[in-house]
Amino acid sequence: MNEYPLIADHGLIGDLQTAAMVATDGTLDWFCSPRFDSPSIFASLLDHSRGGHFSTRPLDKAFATKQLYLPDTAILITRFLTEGGVGELIDFMPISGTSPSDEHRLVRVVRCVRGRVSFDIEVAPRFDYGRQEHHLSVSDDGALFDAGETRLVLHLVREEGDERLGRHDATDEGDLHVSLALEEGQMRGVVLQTGPDLVPRVMRPAEVRRLLDDTVDFWHDWVGQSTYAGRWREELERSAITLKLLTYAPTGALVAAPTAGLPEQIGGERNWDYRYTWVRDASFSIHTLIRMGFADEAVAFSRWLYDRFIERRESGSGPLNIMYRIDGNPDLQEEILPDWEGYRGSSPVRIGNGAAGQLQLDIYGEAMDALYYLHGFGVGIGQPGWLAVCELLEWLADNWDQPEEGIWETRGGRKDFTYGRLMCWVAFDRAIRLATAHGRPAPLERWIAERDAIYNQIMNKGWSPERKAFVQQYGETVLDASLLKMPQVGFVVPGDPMWQSTLHAMDAELVSDSLVYRYDPSASPDGLLGSEGTFSLCTFLYVDALARSGRLDEARVVFEKMLTYANHLGLYSEEIAATGEQIGNFPQAFTHLALIDAAITLNDCLDEAAGKARRKDGAK
Structure with a gap:
């Protein structure tokens, strides 16, 4: 059953209203929206064929991975070490606030930090625990996965002057395959957003960097409230961040x-x-x-x-x-x-x-x-x-x-x-x-x-x-x-x-x-x-x-x-x-x-x- 990563081979990201699980191979295999207890959109963690997944990994199949959080944050970085270079997948969710919201963003951007790395992105949602069919429509700006009451929009992250989104293929099951070839220093990727009336749009890397900086600032400000100064500060603050991620902000x-x-x-x-x-x-x-x-x-x-x-x-x-x-x-x-x-x-x-x-x-x-x-x-x-x-x-x-x-x-x-x-x-x-x-x-x-x-x-x-x-x-x-x-x-x-x-x-x-x-x-x-x-x-x-x-x-x-x-x-x-x-x-x-x-x-x-x-x- 090698389709299932170890339970421990996951990191957690979230926006204080819902959360997602990301495996060390770059697969996002658990996400429910708009709340923690809502039906799943990605759930291959529980059924690799029926649950749905959102994977991002190098096209080069021979790669090693490392995973870490940016210090004192809930921003997850998965690093891919390939023969052609080193790439990073940055996963985070901008904080949603204290009012219940149907709109939630999953930011998944890839960055080439050394050499050249080509990435394969596969977005395969399965709404309502796989019980709700959806329709996929693709445009130059991204894609829309429409399941009726639930809509998932994919926004492209690219610079002005980039060619349209590399190679992209829509499957009969309503899945989207995308490939990105990056040179050292480039950052591209996608932002998935849930909500009722959204349409795909192009997002510039600078906009994503602002979202990243705002999210870093939120977590640094929050962790800065800690009064613990004992022997195991790093372990306790990571546990505290985890507890904060598991908190539904509108009700506490x-x-x-x-x-x-x-x-x-x-x-x-x-x-x-x-x-x-x-x-x-x-x-x-x-x-x-x-x-x-x-x-x-x-x-x-x-x-x-x-x-x-x-x-x-x-x-x-x-x-x-x-x-x-x-x-x-x-x-x-x-x-x-x-x-x-x-x-x-x-x-x-x-x-x-x-x-x-x-x-x-x-x-x-x-x-x-x-x-x-x-x-x-x-x-x-x-x-x-x-x-x-x-x-x-x-x-x-x-x-x-x-x-x-x-x-x-x-x-x-x-x-x-x-x-x-x-x-x-x-x-x-x-x-x-x-x-x-x-x-x-x-x-x-x-x-x-x-x-x-x-x-x-x-x-x-x-x-x-x-x-x-x-x-x-x-x-x-x-x-x-x-x-x-x-x-x-x-x-x-x-x-x-x-x-x-x-x-x-x-x-x-x-x-x-x-x-x-x-x-x-x-x-x-x-x-x-x-x-x-x-x-x-x-x-x-x-x-x-x-x-x-x-x-x-x-x-x-x-x-x-x-x-x-x-x-x-x-x-x-x-x-x-x-x-x-x-x-x-x-x-x-x-x-x-x-x-x-x-x-x-x-x-x-x-x-x-x-x-x-x-x-x-x-x-x-």
Whole structure:
């Protein structure tokens, strides 16, 4: 199946409303428009024959490639080394702004930096996951791919006096083939633009350079807000840029990943659509981005979260959805693309997400922890928001003590997951703190009673005397890496003997040469076939837990090892297979959030230990 590049052999570009994936061979094989969660236009990543692609590569088949981002930006450069010379493909998307737009631009320009290089460009869109036919019309100024409601326009980038667009051929399938022969110093290419009423036009290289300069300035200004000055600045800022790329600017929503259907096991059925916003991820992002200094993004996410609380109050509904579309729409009906092969034969390819209606009790704790953290930075809750919080906590008081699907969205039925109860404890604890610190009216007596009841239940039922550890679910002995957050949220102190015993049990069972599994599916059936790799989020949670427990040397080694599993651009997918290959949707926001948190915690602990050592030496 050599039609499919490795998942890790991709870079990400975007305009803060949608995004595209570019492989190291110059193929743009994933792009949805006008939003992250819109139907695909290019999706050969999931079916090389049906999905559609936009490839740019040298005509000389014998070439090597290198790929990098311009420093502190989301501008991707793919370099081609051929016998005749060196060429560069520059990919970027000019920023779209904060109002929803149907118009988005993919800039793909090629430049010959040494010698002579001829490029072949193939534009083969397949609209609406290949279900919508289109008509192609070609002119001297470019081309129009018309699929009815969706139109894709190709603008030529050329100098005045250039001959018309080299060789170009339209195929019966509505594809366009273009060839460009460049001398050293020349820059040409195309700009693809989506929108309803566009027509092709010639763009001069100078105009494209202005777009490039404006995009560079945007990213430099944004990264310049970072307050992080620790040991791993480059890695953290790349993760922050990635998170910004995964943000839908009109609402502040953060998608879990820009992709759908990438497998957790090659050839398996664990292929989910991650182009949506999880309450859990949005909540974690508030905490993480404030720690990095990106307060505007954190506040935007909090507004999205408040809106979900208030909508729930106004509709009089029960629990929150665990995930929503980026505009807050709860309709995520799952469907299967029946004829699609899937990435390297991994089917079914799912669009939408059937887990949206699951009951996952942990989301209330993560949301309340985020709101509490925001209050510490002066971002308060208005009266409508507080009333919505109180009503949500009343629902939780009536419903926390019941089986649920859990953080990992298992499809094996509801169970009494310890992590869900842990985060319910967090929800009441943070609500109590907010009410008492700010004099808000609240049923404190009930909240305190529920918080304490949850604490006692976890200690009695979530602890396994047999395993000498906190376990995944009541009455079982399976370990679960989600419980690495216990000291982070303050349920236990890091030195607690019960916690230390739990951490040692995880060392022995869930850790594989520094990489961490979520749990053992063979011991805890999750309703799905197949297995999975280590979960990158959990490895970074492990680093955080080790650092908080004073195991700093181990924490640093685990963290540095994990950095070696990033791809060539510093990006992480959801999981890592036994071969070291990245698998699952890519890049995953949750992993990059956890990387930032782990690095900041570890850096602070190392600084504290170094300070103690200096004071001790000074006392001598």
